[in-house]
Amino acid sequence: MLMxxxxxxxxxxxxxxxxxxxxxxxxFFIKTILGTxxxxxxxxxxxxxxxxMTAGGGSDFQISQRQGLKYIEGIEEPKLIxxxxxxxxxxxxxxxxxxGSVLVRADFKNESAQVFGIHLEDQLKxxxxxxxxxxxDIATFREQPAGALMGxxxxxxxxxxxxxxxxxxxxxxxxxxxxxxxxxxxxxxIDKMRVYVHMSEARSLLKKPSGVSFVQVNLFEKxxxxxxxxxxxxxxxxxxxxxxxxxxSWLSTFRALRISSAITVSVFTLIAGLAMFNTLAxxxxxxTKDIAILRSMGYERRDITQIFLWQAGIVxxxxxxxxxxxxxxxxLGVSHMPLPISGIFKTETFVVSxxxxxxxxxxxxAALMVMIASLIPARRAARLEPGDIVRGTAQ
Amino acid sequence: xxxxNELALRCDGLHRYLGQDDARVHVLKGVSFEARRGEVYAIVxxxxxxxxxxxxxxxxxxxxxGGEIEINGQxxxxxxxxxxxxxxxxxxxxxxxxxxxxxxxxxxDNVMMPMRKLGRLSQQEMVxxxxxxxxxxxxxxxxxxLGTQLSGGEQQRVAVARALANQPSIILADEPTGNLDVKxxxxxxxxxxxxxxxxxxxxxxVTHNPEIAARCDFTRxxxxxxxx
Numbered sequence: 001m002l003m004x005x006x007x008x009x010x011x012x013x014x015x016x017x018x019x020x021x022x023x024x025x026x027x028f029f030i031k032t033i034l035g036t037x038x039x040x041x042x043x044x045x046x047x048x049x050x051x052x053m054t055a056g057g058g059s060d061f062q063i064s065q066r067q068g069l070k071y072i073e074g075i076e077e078p079k080l081i082x083x084x085x086x087x088x089x090x091x092x093x094x095x096x097x098x099x100g101s102v103l104v105r106a107d108f109k110n111e112s113a114q115v116f117g118i119h120l121e122d123q124l125k126x127x128x129x130x131x132x133x134x135x136x137d138i139a140t141f142r143e144q145p146a147g148a149l150m151g152x153x154x155x156x157x158x159x160x161x162x163x164x165x166x167x168x169x170x171x172x173x174x175x176x177x178x179x180x181x182x183x184x185x186x187x188x189x190i191d192k193m194r195v196y197v198h199m200s201e202a203r204s205l206l207k208k209p210s211g212v213s214f215v216q217v218n219l220f221e222k223x224x225x226x227x228x229x230x231x232x233x234x235x236x237x238x239x240x241x242x243x244x245x246x247x248x249s250w251l252s253t254f255r256a257l258r259i260s261s262a263i264t265v266s267v268f269t270l271i272a273g274l275a276m277f278n279t280l281a282x283x284x285x286x287x288t289k290d291i292a293i294l295r296s297m298g299y300e301r302r303d304i305t306q307i308f309l310w311q312a313g314i315v316x317x318x319x320x321x322x323x324x325x326x327x328x329x330x331x332l333g334v335s336h337m338p339l340p341i342s343g344i345f346k347t348e349t350f351v352v353s354x355x356x357x358x359x360x361x362x363x364x365x366a367a368l369m370v371m372i373a374s375l376i377p378a379r380r381a382a383r384l385e386p387g388d389i390v391r392g393t394a395q
Numbered sequence: 396x397x398x399x400n401e402l403a404l405r406c407d408g409l410h411r412y413l414g415q416d417d418a419r420v421h422v423l424k425g426v427s428f429e430a431r432r433g434e435v436y437a438i439v440x441x442x443x444x445x446x447x448x449x450x451x452x453x454x455x456x457x458x459x460x461g462g463e464i465e466i467n468g469q470x471x472x473x474x475x476x477x478x479x480x481x482x483x484x485x486x487x488x489x490x491x492x493x494x495x496x497x498x499x500x501x502x503x504d505n506v507m508m509p510m511r512k513l514g515r516l517s518q519q520e521m522v523x524x525x526x527x528x529x530x531x532x533x534x535x536x537x538x539x540x541l542g543t544q545l546s547g548g549e550q551q552r553v554a555v556a557r558a559l560a561n562q563p564s565i566i567l568a569d570e571p572t573g574n575l576d577v578k579x580x581x582x583x584x585x586x587x588x589x590x591x592x593x594x595x596x597x598x599x600x601v602t603h604n605p606e607i608a609a610r611c612d613f614t615r616x617x618x619x620x621x622x623x
Binding site for chain 1: 447448451452458461483557
């Protein structure tokens, strides 16, 4: 019985731990990308193209056929779009962004990058940019018309720090800026490419007096992004891409990891189930005499089944409680393990997710395994004929 | 007693085969038997004559291949498992040769087990009755001892108390003294018969012990699957 209990504790504990770690990284990644690029982007204008055929002779009859969608790059009237977006109940914020390719010239070297023209206050509502500052102060950027927020990787490559000046070159013109602050999202592709400047500066640099490249949208309920994107696209006639679609490849990777760890954990819970099966099967063999006594006293088959299921239930209950404690403690221990990661997100320690559902799932899985495993010996015990047992023992 | 001489148990033309194929043996060959309340019956005979097999059939622990069994006027030989189990709980008490106590439980718990299943008494009443029965068999001071902490004779006395727990109309005992010394044999037999007679119960016991058999009201010798 101790073996079954140990396996149950191990199964539940490992289930909780693996769920906490795999979900932890996934949730952290989602938090990072939502804090950087928002829950949704509304960008290119959609233009329906129809092929029509009209009957001659003054008739009104005509046939229309949808040919497909044509996209017109960017948003011409961002204010209208943002106002319309605010009517969607799940939209918590919308910020216009003007994007363009630039060459960053510093004293040390030049690097290709992308400039993002933003309205700071709007951008702070749809991203974690304020919290991603690792050097300098966002207030400095707010006050400096020619200030810029530069990604940490790009700043390191150009050997720039706060207060350093550099030149952005685009559309044949060069404008000088000063590094107001350096940010770090942890996403390497962003930190090495993006330079945030004020919208007016971006318009001058990119020679785009009106319109924006896209509107970054934040949502109250992030998981509803796909449905909201469809509605927004339908209503506003601009393409809307939810974060789930934008980060599809990474999310698929995390899903594969989660399935992989679930398979590993299932093996442990299966072992717990097998241990329970073996233990109860042995108990049935050892306790045949007791089964005969109980049956001779008038205990029914279902009483015998219940006794064995109760035993399994007690092991399961103790195992589940201890397993949850072991899982929580090991999750806590793992969360303090140093593990510097940057590239898709930035962390110095193992990222874990504290979610009550992991414990519910672990207990449910263990309960299923243990109960299935105990049902067979329990039913076998109930099927024993008391006469056969007594005769076998007595003679 | 009001129950005296009422027919508690009747079987007619019982047949039972044991084993399979070439090893199949015709153990009981049409046995008929009756037991009345307040009477003590001994079934005697050489080993393998079918005594215990008959006892298990009468106790509804086994099913006959032919014949009828009536418990308190109710036909039980063809009834389903639940009806047979209920009848065992209410009408039959068993005493086996090897005590068959649940050794992890106390004497009190062992005696209370049949009462718990029957469910007629409250917890307090069950405890009181178990104490009364254990005192009746001389174990009033050892009610909380585990089965493992009792001697063979004491275990068998607990088994007698347990058999009487639900006040069944029939007590079936398979070699109840077979594993005990002479002193304890006498003690257990006296207890069994005295308490059974006081409560108007039919006692059917299988024994090899001629002295025990001689002290019973009726002795039914068996040979080769038949009463002789």
